Amino acid sequence: QCPDEDIPEFQNISRHRYFNTNTLWIRLDALKEILDANGGVLPLPMIRNKKTLNPRDPKSAPVYQLETAMGAGIECFPGARAVNVPRSRFFPVKTTSDLFLLRSDAIVVDEHGNVALAPERQGNTPVVDLDAKLYKLVDSLDGLGLPSLAGMDKLTLRGRFHFHDGAVLRGTLLMENDSDETKEILPGVYAGA
Known part of the structure; x- marks a missing residue:
């Protein structure tokens, strides 16, 4: 989800100290409000990953895996907060x-x-x-x-x-x-x- 030319700066951990979202806690009333406003879906960006049809065989047909990152869902919630969990x-x-x-x-x-x-x-x-x-x-x-x-x-x-x-x-x-x-x-x- 980052342009190739921006990857070095995106990976700069001095600038971006917090980057993993492993657990999301969501208020259900806020989630319902966002789902109602967006036709029942969260408007999350689509991620395209290159894979092979058979992950055990690198020579199998190339395919794309389409997914969304739930961590990106925080942009849907005004006033979202992060909790820093110790390493x-x-x-x-x-x-x-x-x-x-x-x-x-x-x-x-x-x-x-x-x-x-x-x-x-x-x-x-x-x-x-x-x-x-x-x-x-x-x-x-x-x-x-x-x-x-x-x-x-x-x-x-x-x-x-x-x-x-x-x-x-x-x-x-x-x-x-x-x-x-x-x-x-x-x-x-x-x-x-």
């Missing part, structure tokens, strides 16, 4: 690599709902880089299993793997499997540099 309540998940990390023991959720690194991480977030060809979609993580990442610095995974309960990864690891068969990672400690 401690948010763990961004944009990729399956992020989700894999969030599900791991390197991340904890405390009794107040704060998402944080496990104390033993001492403020250092592990880097997870899953093979995008194999682990792009959420359901592709189902057969992967979940090793311990609490002692991991960086994990790069290329190829098909399955981690059994009790697999512990430490340090910096590049795990590669060039075959079409899934490589089984049995319980034990696997340490890299």
